Amino acid sequence: MSRVYLPLILTLLIVLQGAAVQLVPTSISEAGWIVVIHSVLLFLILLKLFYDLENTYYVLIFAILSGLIIDIIYTDIIGVYMFSYSILVFFVHGMRKVLHANFYVATMLTFVSIGVVDFLLYLIYQFIGVVRMDLTVYLSHRLMPTLIVNMILFFLFYLLLKKRLVKWSNERFDHKQSAH
Protein backbone atom coordinates (compact mmCIF):
# COMPACT_ATOMS: atom_id res chain seq x y z
CA MET A 1 0.00 0.00 0.00
CA SER A 2 2.89 2.35 0.76
CA ARG A 3 3.69 2.47 -2.94
CA VAL A 4 0.47 4.41 -3.39
CA TYR A 5 0.31 6.27 -0.09
CA LEU A 6 3.76 7.84 -0.06
CA PRO A 7 3.59 9.69 -3.41
CA LEU A 8 0.04 10.75 -2.49
CA ILE A 9 1.11 12.22 0.86
CA LEU A 10 4.05 13.98 -0.80
CA THR A 11 1.79 15.48 -3.47
CA LEU A 12 -0.66 16.64 -0.84
CA LEU A 13 2.14 18.27 1.16
CA ILE A 14 3.43 20.10 -1.91
CA VAL A 15 -0.08 21.34 -2.70
CA LEU A 16 -0.66 22.43 0.90
CA GLN A 17 2.54 24.47 0.88
CA GLY A 18 0.73 26.87 -1.41
CA ALA A 19 -1.77 27.61 1.34
CA ALA A 20 0.72 27.59 4.21
CA VAL A 21 1.52 31.28 3.85
CA GLN A 22 -2.12 32.21 4.37
CA LEU A 23 -2.15 30.37 7.68
CA VAL A 24 0.83 32.31 9.02
CA PRO A 25 -0.57 35.38 10.82
CA THR A 26 0.03 38.66 8.98
CA SER A 27 1.44 40.26 12.13
CA ILE A 28 4.50 38.02 11.77
CA SER A 29 5.19 39.04 8.18
CA GLU A 30 4.54 42.69 8.98
CA ALA A 31 7.22 42.50 11.68
CA GLY A 32 9.61 41.47 8.90
CA TRP A 33 9.89 37.84 9.93
CA ILE A 34 9.85 35.21 7.24
CA VAL A 35 8.60 31.74 8.04
CA VAL A 36 9.11 29.08 5.40
CA ILE A 37 7.43 25.77 6.07
CA HIS A 38 9.53 22.88 4.82
CA SER A 39 6.88 20.22 5.40
CA VAL A 40 8.01 18.22 2.37
CA LEU A 41 11.57 18.01 3.66
CA LEU A 42 10.35 17.01 7.13
CA PHE A 43 8.41 14.16 5.59
CA LEU A 44 11.38 13.13 3.44
CA ILE A 45 13.69 12.99 6.46
CA LEU A 46 11.21 10.86 8.41
CA LEU A 47 10.89 8.59 5.38
CA LYS A 48 14.65 8.24 5.12
CA LEU A 49 14.99 7.43 8.81
CA PHE A 50 12.08 5.08 9.34
CA TYR A 51 10.97 3.79 5.96
CA ASP A 52 13.90 3.53 3.58
CA LEU A 53 16.59 0.94 4.23
CA GLU A 54 20.31 1.58 4.45
CA ASN A 55 20.87 0.37 0.94
CA THR A 56 17.79 1.66 -0.85
CA TYR A 57 17.42 5.03 -2.49
CA TYR A 58 13.67 5.51 -2.96
CA VAL A 59 13.63 8.64 -0.81
CA LEU A 60 16.41 10.23 -2.83
CA ILE A 61 14.27 9.86 -5.95
CA PHE A 62 11.28 11.31 -4.08
CA ALA A 63 13.46 14.21 -2.95
CA ILE A 64 14.66 15.02 -6.46
CA LEU A 65 11.13 14.84 -7.90
CA SER A 66 9.39 16.85 -5.19
CA GLY A 67 12.17 19.45 -5.16
CA LEU A 68 11.79 19.84 -8.91
CA ILE A 69 8.03 20.27 -8.63
CA ILE A 70 8.38 22.88 -5.87
CA ASP A 71 10.88 24.72 -8.06
CA ILE A 72 8.56 24.72 -11.03
CA ILE A 73 5.28 25.65 -9.41
CA TYR A 74 6.39 28.00 -6.63
CA THR A 75 9.61 29.67 -7.80
CA ASP A 76 11.09 30.95 -11.03
CA ILE A 77 14.38 29.22 -10.83
CA ILE A 78 14.56 25.50 -11.39
CA GLY A 79 17.06 23.36 -9.54
CA VAL A 80 17.57 25.15 -6.23
CA TYR A 81 15.09 23.23 -4.09
CA MET A 82 15.82 20.08 -6.04
CA PHE A 83 19.54 20.35 -5.27
CA SER A 84 19.13 21.35 -1.60
CA TYR A 85 16.55 18.69 -0.79
CA SER A 86 18.41 15.86 -2.48
CA ILE A 87 21.79 16.81 -0.96
CA LEU A 88 20.23 16.84 2.51
CA VAL A 89 18.47 13.51 2.02
CA PHE A 90 21.81 12.16 0.85
CA PHE A 91 23.37 13.52 4.04
CA VAL A 92 20.70 11.94 6.25
CA HIS A 93 21.22 8.71 4.33
CA GLY A 94 24.90 8.80 5.26
CA MET A 95 24.20 9.67 8.91
CA ARG A 96 21.72 6.83 9.20
CA LYS A 97 24.50 4.31 8.78
CA VAL A 98 26.37 5.79 11.73
CA LEU A 99 23.49 6.60 14.06
CA HIS A 100 20.64 4.48 15.28
CA ALA A 101 17.28 5.89 14.21
CA ASN A 102 15.41 6.92 17.35
CA PHE A 103 13.53 10.01 18.49
CA TYR A 104 16.58 12.01 19.65
CA VAL A 105 18.61 11.26 16.56
CA ALA A 106 15.62 12.20 14.40
CA THR A 107 15.18 15.50 16.25
CA MET A 108 18.83 16.37 15.94
CA LEU A 109 19.08 15.41 12.27
CA THR A 110 15.92 17.34 11.43
CA PHE A 111 17.17 20.44 13.22
CA VAL A 112 20.48 20.32 11.37
CA SER A 113 18.84 19.51 8.03
CA ILE A 114 16.28 22.32 8.15
CA GLY A 115 18.99 24.75 9.14
CA VAL A 116 21.37 23.63 6.40
CA VAL A 117 18.67 23.52 3.71
CA ASP A 118 17.43 27.00 4.50
CA PHE A 119 20.96 28.32 4.59
CA LEU A 120 21.75 26.63 1.27
CA LEU A 121 18.66 28.26 -0.24
CA TYR A 122 19.82 31.61 1.12
CA LEU A 123 23.33 31.14 -0.29
CA ILE A 124 22.14 30.12 -3.76
CA TYR A 125 19.45 32.80 -4.04
CA GLN A 126 21.88 35.41 -2.74
CA PHE A 127 24.45 34.27 -5.29
CA ILE A 128 21.98 34.48 -8.19
CA GLY A 129 20.69 37.83 -6.99
CA VAL A 130 17.09 36.87 -6.24
CA VAL A 131 17.42 38.26 -2.75
CA ARG A 132 19.67 40.85 -1.15
CA MET A 133 19.74 40.34 2.57
CA ASP A 134 22.50 40.68 5.13
CA LEU A 135 23.61 37.51 6.81
CA THR A 136 22.73 38.81 10.29
CA VAL A 137 19.27 39.87 9.15
CA TYR A 138 18.79 36.49 7.52
CA LEU A 139 19.85 34.62 10.66
CA SER A 140 17.58 36.55 13.00
CA HIS A 141 14.59 37.17 10.75
CA ARG A 142 14.33 34.08 8.65
CA LEU A 143 16.41 31.18 9.93
CA MET A 144 15.33 31.42 13.55
CA PRO A 145 11.53 31.61 13.06
CA THR A 146 11.73 29.02 10.30
CA LEU A 147 13.58 26.60 12.56
CA ILE A 148 11.13 27.08 15.42
CA VAL A 149 8.00 26.55 13.31
CA ASN A 150 9.45 23.59 11.46
CA MET A 151 10.56 21.84 14.67
CA ILE A 152 7.03 22.14 16.05
CA LEU A 153 5.73 20.69 12.81
CA PHE A 154 8.34 17.92 13.06
CA PHE A 155 7.06 16.75 16.46
CA LEU A 156 3.56 16.65 15.02
CA PHE A 157 4.67 14.64 12.00
CA TYR A 158 6.69 12.31 14.21
CA LEU A 159 3.72 11.50 16.42
CA LEU A 160 1.40 10.98 13.47
CA LEU A 161 3.62 9.12 11.06
CA LYS A 162 6.44 7.24 12.77
CA LYS A 163 4.60 4.03 13.59
CA ARG A 164 2.89 3.93 10.25
CA LEU A 165 6.14 4.42 8.37
CA VAL A 166 7.84 1.58 10.26
CA LYS A 167 4.86 -0.66 9.54
CA TRP A 168 4.84 0.18 5.85
CA SER A 169 8.58 -0.34 5.68
CA ASN A 170 8.30 -3.81 7.24
CA GLU A 171 5.44 -4.74 4.95
CA ARG A 172 7.21 -3.66 1.85
CA PHE A 173 10.79 -4.72 2.36
CA ASP A 174 10.15 -7.97 4.31
CA HIS A 175 7.82 -9.05 1.61
CA LYS A 176 10.49 -8.39 -0.98
CA GLN A 177 13.13 -10.34 0.92
CA SER A 178 10.92 -13.35 1.41
CA ALA A 179 10.13 -13.35 -2.28
CA HIS A 180 13.79 -13.78 -3.13
Add this chain to the structure above:
Amino acid sequence: MSFFRRKRLFTILLALIVLVGLIGFSLTDREQRSTIEEFFQDTFGWMQQIVLTPVNYVSSFFSNIDSMIDMYDENQVLKENLGQYQKILYEVQELRKENQELMNLLDKTESIRDYTPIQATVIARSPEQWFKQVTIDKGKQDGVEKDMAVITAEGMIGKIQSASQFTSTVLLLNGFDRSNRIAVNVNLSEDDEDARGFILGYNEEHDKLLLEFTEYYEEIPEGAPVFSSGLGGVFPHGLEIGVIEELTTDQYGLTQIAYVEPSANVNDLRHVIVIDRDLETSTSADVSEEED
Protein backbone atom coordinates in the same frame (compact mmCIF):
# COMPACT_ATOMS: atom_id res chain seq x y z
CA MET B 1 22.41 1.43 -6.80
CA SER B 2 25.86 0.72 -5.37
CA PHE B 3 26.95 3.42 -7.79
CA PHE B 4 25.94 6.07 -5.26
CA ARG B 5 27.89 4.51 -2.44
CA ARG B 6 31.18 4.15 -4.23
CA LYS B 7 31.29 7.50 -5.87
CA ARG B 8 29.83 9.89 -3.37
CA LEU B 9 32.02 12.83 -4.33
CA PHE B 10 31.34 12.21 -7.99
CA THR B 11 27.59 12.27 -7.34
CA ILE B 12 27.73 15.56 -5.44
CA LEU B 13 29.78 17.13 -8.21
CA LEU B 14 27.31 15.87 -10.78
CA ALA B 15 24.46 17.37 -8.73
CA LEU B 16 26.29 20.71 -8.65
CA ILE B 17 26.72 20.68 -12.42
CA VAL B 18 23.03 19.87 -12.90
CA LEU B 19 22.14 22.68 -10.48
CA VAL B 20 24.21 25.26 -12.34
CA GLY B 21 22.83 24.08 -15.67
CA LEU B 22 19.21 24.28 -14.53
CA ILE B 23 19.69 27.69 -12.93
CA GLY B 24 21.33 28.95 -16.09
CA PHE B 25 18.43 27.60 -18.12
CA SER B 26 15.80 29.28 -15.96
CA LEU B 27 17.61 32.62 -15.73
CA THR B 28 17.64 33.14 -19.48
CA ASP B 29 14.97 35.54 -20.64
CA ARG B 30 12.37 33.14 -21.91
CA GLU B 31 9.24 34.21 -23.72
CA GLN B 32 7.47 30.96 -22.97
CA ARG B 33 7.70 28.16 -20.50
CA SER B 34 8.62 24.67 -21.59
CA THR B 35 5.84 22.13 -21.99
CA ILE B 36 7.01 20.17 -18.94
CA GLU B 37 6.77 23.24 -16.72
CA GLU B 38 3.32 24.06 -18.07
CA PHE B 39 2.21 20.50 -17.45
CA PHE B 40 3.32 20.52 -13.79
CA GLN B 41 1.96 23.99 -13.22
CA ASP B 42 -1.46 23.04 -14.60
CA THR B 43 -1.72 19.67 -12.87
CA PHE B 44 -0.77 21.07 -9.50
CA GLY B 45 -2.91 24.15 -10.08
CA TRP B 46 -5.86 21.85 -10.62
CA MET B 47 -5.12 19.92 -7.43
CA GLN B 48 -4.64 23.17 -5.53
CA GLN B 49 -8.07 24.33 -6.59
CA ILE B 50 -9.62 21.19 -5.15
CA VAL B 51 -7.61 20.99 -1.93
CA LEU B 52 -7.42 24.68 -1.13
CA THR B 53 -11.10 25.49 -1.58
CA PRO B 54 -12.03 24.28 1.93
CA VAL B 55 -8.87 25.89 3.39
CA ASN B 56 -9.73 29.23 1.80
CA TYR B 57 -13.32 28.85 2.93
CA VAL B 58 -12.24 28.48 6.55
CA SER B 59 -9.78 31.38 6.45
CA SER B 60 -12.30 33.65 4.74
CA PHE B 61 -14.87 32.70 7.38
CA PHE B 62 -12.58 34.05 10.10
CA SER B 63 -11.81 37.23 8.21
CA ASN B 64 -15.56 37.66 7.70
CA ILE B 65 -16.10 37.56 11.45
CA ASP B 66 -13.33 40.13 11.78
CA SER B 67 -14.99 42.52 9.38
CA MET B 68 -18.43 42.03 10.95
CA ILE B 69 -17.21 43.78 14.08
CA ASP B 70 -16.62 47.02 12.16
CA MET B 71 -19.74 46.62 10.07
CA TYR B 72 -21.97 49.17 11.79
CA ASP B 73 -19.47 52.05 11.61
CA GLU B 74 -18.55 51.26 8.04
CA ASN B 75 -22.18 51.18 7.06
CA GLN B 76 -22.72 54.71 8.36
CA VAL B 77 -19.82 56.04 6.30
CA LEU B 78 -20.93 54.13 3.23
CA LYS B 79 -24.45 55.55 3.42
CA GLU B 80 -23.04 59.05 3.44
CA ASN B 81 -20.81 58.28 0.48
CA LEU B 82 -23.64 56.73 -1.48
CA GLY B 83 -25.42 60.05 -1.85
CA GLN B 84 -22.37 61.56 -3.48
CA TYR B 85 -21.88 58.63 -5.82
CA GLN B 86 -25.22 59.24 -7.45
CA LYS B 87 -24.07 62.67 -8.53
CA ILE B 88 -20.69 61.42 -9.74
CA LEU B 89 -22.32 58.56 -11.62
CA TYR B 90 -24.47 61.03 -13.53
CA GLU B 91 -21.41 63.10 -14.40
CA VAL B 92 -19.47 60.05 -15.53
CA GLN B 93 -22.28 58.95 -17.79
CA GLU B 94 -22.47 62.38 -19.37
CA LEU B 95 -18.72 62.52 -19.88
CA ARG B 96 -18.62 59.03 -21.31
CA LYS B 97 -21.33 59.90 -23.80
CA GLU B 98 -19.55 63.05 -24.77
CA ASN B 99 -16.26 61.20 -25.14
CA GLN B 100 -17.95 58.61 -27.35
CA GLU B 101 -19.39 61.32 -29.57
CA LEU B 102 -16.06 63.09 -29.90
CA MET B 103 -14.30 59.82 -30.67
CA ASN B 104 -16.87 59.09 -33.38
CA LEU B 105 -16.30 62.54 -34.78
CA LEU B 106 -12.61 61.75 -35.12
CA ASP B 107 -13.20 58.21 -36.43
CA LYS B 108 -11.11 56.92 -33.56
CA THR B 109 -12.31 53.68 -32.06
CA GLU B 110 -9.48 52.34 -29.96
CA SER B 111 -7.82 54.02 -27.04
CA ILE B 112 -5.11 52.96 -24.62
CA ARG B 113 -7.71 53.20 -21.90
CA ASP B 114 -9.73 50.25 -23.20
CA TYR B 115 -9.26 46.80 -21.83
CA THR B 116 -11.07 43.50 -21.39
CA PRO B 117 -11.15 42.27 -17.81
CA ILE B 118 -10.56 38.57 -17.07
CA GLN B 119 -11.81 37.54 -13.64
CA ALA B 120 -9.54 35.14 -11.77
CA THR B 121 -9.11 33.59 -8.33
CA VAL B 122 -5.85 33.19 -6.45
CA ILE B 123 -5.24 29.49 -5.87
CA ALA B 124 -1.80 29.45 -4.24
CA ARG B 125 0.98 31.61 -2.95
CA SER B 126 4.66 30.76 -3.11
CA PRO B 127 5.87 29.25 0.18
CA GLU B 128 9.32 30.64 -0.61
CA GLN B 129 8.54 34.20 0.40
CA TRP B 130 11.53 35.65 -1.41
CA PHE B 131 9.55 35.02 -4.58
CA LYS B 132 6.66 37.45 -4.48
CA GLN B 133 4.35 35.43 -6.65
CA VAL B 134 0.88 33.91 -6.58
CA THR B 135 -0.83 31.43 -8.87
CA ILE B 136 -4.22 32.23 -10.41
CA ASP B 137 -6.75 29.90 -12.02
CA LYS B 138 -6.83 31.42 -15.52
CA GLY B 139 -4.34 30.67 -18.28
CA LYS B 140 -3.70 30.97 -21.99
CA GLN B 141 -6.99 29.21 -22.73
CA ASP B 142 -8.80 32.14 -21.09
CA GLY B 143 -6.75 34.73 -22.96
CA VAL B 144 -4.13 35.46 -20.31
CA GLU B 145 -0.72 36.38 -21.73
CA LYS B 146 2.67 37.22 -20.27
CA ASP B 147 3.13 40.81 -18.99
CA MET B 148 -0.57 41.63 -18.60
CA ALA B 149 -1.43 43.86 -15.65
CA VAL B 150 -3.30 42.36 -12.68
CA ILE B 151 -5.52 44.50 -10.47
CA THR B 152 -7.99 44.24 -7.62
CA ALA B 153 -10.78 46.67 -6.85
CA GLU B 154 -8.30 48.84 -4.91
CA GLY B 155 -5.60 49.09 -7.54
CA MET B 156 -2.82 47.37 -9.37
CA ILE B 157 -1.16 44.40 -7.67
CA GLY B 158 1.26 43.07 -10.26
CA LYS B 159 1.69 41.55 -13.67
CA ILE B 160 1.57 38.12 -15.26
CA GLN B 161 4.99 36.58 -15.03
CA SER B 162 4.25 33.44 -16.99
CA ALA B 163 1.12 31.87 -18.36
CA SER B 164 0.44 28.14 -18.68
CA GLN B 165 -2.57 26.69 -20.42
CA PHE B 166 -4.97 26.75 -17.46
CA THR B 167 -3.10 28.63 -14.73
CA SER B 168 -0.65 31.50 -14.59
CA THR B 169 1.80 33.08 -12.19
CA VAL B 170 1.51 36.68 -11.06
CA LEU B 171 4.55 38.70 -10.01
CA LEU B 172 3.36 41.00 -7.22
CA LEU B 173 4.25 44.70 -7.05
CA ASN B 174 6.57 44.17 -4.09
CA GLY B 175 8.69 41.85 -6.22
CA PHE B 176 9.18 44.35 -9.05
CA ASP B 177 12.72 45.34 -9.99
CA ARG B 178 14.32 47.47 -12.70
CA SER B 179 13.36 45.03 -15.44
CA ASN B 180 9.63 45.53 -14.73
CA ARG B 181 9.27 49.28 -15.08
CA ILE B 182 5.86 50.89 -15.28
CA ALA B 183 5.36 54.23 -17.04
CA VAL B 184 3.17 56.34 -14.73
CA ASN B 185 1.44 59.69 -14.46
CA VAL B 186 1.09 61.57 -11.22
CA ASN B 187 -2.11 63.54 -10.96
CA LEU B 188 -1.41 67.19 -10.07
CA SER B 189 -4.65 68.92 -9.22
CA GLU B 190 -3.58 72.51 -9.90
CA ASP B 191 -1.59 71.90 -13.03
CA ASP B 192 -3.28 70.85 -16.22
CA GLU B 193 -0.52 68.50 -17.18
CA ASP B 194 0.32 65.35 -15.24
CA ALA B 195 3.80 64.67 -13.95
CA ARG B 196 5.41 61.78 -15.80
CA GLY B 197 7.76 59.15 -14.45
CA PHE B 198 8.62 55.50 -14.05
CA ILE B 199 8.11 53.04 -11.26
CA LEU B 200 11.60 51.59 -10.96
CA GLY B 201 10.83 48.81 -8.53
CA TYR B 202 10.15 48.02 -4.95
CA ASN B 203 12.33 49.48 -2.23
CA GLU B 204 12.77 46.91 0.53
CA GLU B 205 14.06 49.37 3.11
CA HIS B 206 11.13 51.74 2.85
CA ASP B 207 8.57 49.05 1.93
CA LYS B 208 7.41 51.37 -0.84
CA LEU B 209 7.55 51.56 -4.62
CA LEU B 210 10.27 53.78 -6.03
CA LEU B 211 9.15 56.38 -8.59
CA GLU B 212 11.59 58.34 -10.72
CA PHE B 213 10.35 61.47 -12.50
CA THR B 214 11.48 62.18 -16.04
CA GLU B 215 11.54 65.92 -15.48
CA TYR B 216 11.89 68.16 -12.47
CA TYR B 217 8.53 69.26 -11.12
CA GLU B 218 8.29 72.14 -8.72
CA GLU B 219 5.40 71.09 -6.61
CA ILE B 220 4.22 67.58 -6.17
CA PRO B 221 1.92 67.25 -3.19
CA GLU B 222 2.26 64.26 -0.91
CA GLY B 223 -0.78 62.06 -1.31
CA ALA B 224 -1.06 62.72 -5.04
CA PRO B 225 -2.45 59.64 -6.83
CA VAL B 226 -0.21 57.67 -9.21
CA PHE B 227 -1.71 56.05 -12.31
CA SER B 228 -0.27 53.94 -15.10
CA SER B 229 0.13 56.09 -18.21
CA GLY B 230 -0.17 53.36 -20.81
CA LEU B 231 2.85 54.73 -22.65
CA GLY B 232 5.05 51.83 -21.61
CA GLY B 233 3.22 49.82 -24.23
CA VAL B 234 2.05 47.00 -22.00
CA PHE B 235 -0.47 48.28 -19.47
CA PRO B 236 -3.56 50.36 -20.31
CA HIS B 237 -3.90 53.96 -19.23
CA GLY B 238 -5.40 54.84 -15.88
CA LEU B 239 -4.81 51.86 -13.60
CA GLU B 240 -4.46 53.08 -10.05
CA ILE B 241 -1.12 52.17 -8.51
CA GLY B 242 -0.84 54.15 -5.29
CA VAL B 243 -0.29 57.52 -3.67
CA ILE B 244 2.92 59.49 -3.19
CA GLU B 245 4.22 59.12 0.32
CA GLU B 246 7.53 60.93 0.36
CA LEU B 247 9.35 63.15 -2.15
CA THR B 248 13.16 63.35 -2.31
CA THR B 249 16.03 63.39 -4.77
CA ASP B 250 18.32 60.49 -5.60
CA GLN B 251 21.78 60.08 -4.13
CA TYR B 252 23.38 62.48 -6.63
CA GLY B 253 20.65 65.08 -6.19
CA LEU B 254 19.96 65.20 -9.91
CA THR B 255 16.68 63.39 -10.40
CA GLN B 256 13.56 63.69 -8.39
CA ILE B 257 12.31 60.48 -6.84
CA ALA B 258 9.31 59.61 -4.74
CA TYR B 259 8.22 56.70 -2.60
CA VAL B 260 4.80 55.42 -3.54
CA GLU B 261 2.52 53.55 -1.18
CA PRO B 262 0.64 50.90 -3.22
CA SER B 263 -3.10 51.31 -2.86
CA ALA B 264 -3.89 47.58 -3.02
CA ASN B 265 -2.89 45.20 -0.27
CA VAL B 266 -0.85 42.44 -1.87
CA ASN B 267 -0.75 40.32 1.28
CA ASP B 268 -4.39 39.37 1.29
CA LEU B 269 -5.58 38.40 -2.16
CA ARG B 270 -8.57 36.31 -3.20
CA HIS B 271 -10.15 37.62 -6.38
CA VAL B 272 -8.16 39.50 -8.98
CA ILE B 273 -8.76 40.87 -12.48
CA VAL B 274 -6.33 40.35 -15.34
CA ILE B 275 -6.25 43.30 -17.73
CA ASP B 276 -6.14 42.47 -21.43
CA ARG B 277 -5.35 45.73 -23.22
CA ASP B 278 -7.45 46.10 -26.36
CA LEU B 279 -4.86 48.09 -28.24
CA GLU B 280 -1.94 46.18 -29.72
CA THR B 281 0.82 45.86 -27.13
CA SER B 282 4.46 46.14 -28.05
CA THR B 283 6.68 43.27 -26.96
CA SER B 284 8.60 43.61 -23.75
CA ALA B 285 11.90 43.80 -25.64
CA ASP B 286 10.74 46.91 -27.51
CA VAL B 287 9.58 48.51 -24.30
CA SER B 288 12.88 48.23 -22.52
CA GLU B 289 14.65 49.72 -25.54
CA GLU B 290 12.28 52.63 -25.63
CA GLU B 291 12.61 53.27 -21.95
CA ASP B 292 16.38 53.16 -21.93
